[in-house]
Amino acid sequence: MNPAKRLEIFRRFKEANPHPTTELEYSTPFELLIAVLLSAQATDVGVNKSTRRLYPVANTPQQILDLGLDELKTYISTIGLYNTKAKNVMATCQILVDQYGGEVPHSREALEALPGVGRKTANVVLNTAFGEPTMAVDTHIFRVANRTKIAPGKNVDEVEQKLLKFVPREYLHDAHHWLILHGRYTCVARKPKCWNCIINDLCEYKPKTPAPAGA
Template identity: 70%
Template sequence: MKQSTRIQILERLKDHIKDPTTELVYQTPFELLIAVVLSAQATDVSVNKATKPLFAVANTAEQILALGVNKLKDYIRTIGLYNSKAENIIKTCQILVDKYQGEVPENFDSLIALPGVGRKTANVVLNTAFGWPTIAVDTHIFRVSNRTGFAPGKTVEAVEEKLLKVVPKEYKINCHHWLILHGRYTCIARKPRCGSCVIEDLCEFKEKVYPE
């Protein structure tokens, strides 16, 4: 794909998606970190339903540690993999208290060293909570990047590297959210809504789907 085409795509997504932000509900970097950890293999809607009552009683590392793993599980048991996620969250909270005075470190290597935190989670927190020009790659972004030809790659890391290379600096803050929302609501996995897609004519996908 030509770079000029990528710019056109980003400009159209910019015009179409007026509020490019996460659909996870959070107030602090810590709340966002916990929500993103919980969102692995779960919908943002399900995470928000669980974190609303959880954050009402415990929204700091110290408070979640005080809850303990079993009470934490009671709040998040509607979310997939809640047992392992609860264990990781408790371990992460302990590290945050011991090493960072309960605060979320604004550092990629420090974040991915936390239990349950991978590249995607670290990049989401740095981008969304701290305003870093990073691009987290989840399943939606991986699909959109490959399907459209915008930033193809065989692995998540390859797509992330490509995106960071081809997306101009002025678009990097919002690019993650533009692509994820486009993938979530238009360029969906099984039957993309090509007929209502604002970048349909720029997309290189050869098997476009249109309403009958």
């Protein structure tokens, strides 16, 4: 895909959605960190249901530590892998209290050292909470980048590096939100909704899905 096509793709994404953000609900960097940690192999909708109950009761590292592991589990038990996630949340909260005064650190190295926090989670926090132009590649972004040929790669690291290189600089901060939303609602896994796609004419996916009868 050439640079002119990529530029027009992201220009259209911005025109359609000028201020994209995560669908996870949060009001502080800490709430975002915990929501993203809980969202691994779970839906944002499911995580939001749990955090809507949890955050009014405990939304700081110390408050969650005071809650205790067993009580925390009652709030997140509907989320997949909640036992492991609960332990990671508690361990992360302890580190934040002990080493960072209860604040979320701004560095990638510090974030990735927290239990249950990998590169993708760190990228989301750095981008969404702290405004850094990072690229958090999830299954949606990996699919869209490869299917459209915006930034094809064999694994998430390769796709991340290509997107950081190829996405026009002025669109880089919001790019991962646009790509996630596009993959979640339009360029879906089984049958992409090509007939209802704002970048249909620019996308290099050949077997475009025709509109269903009556669409």
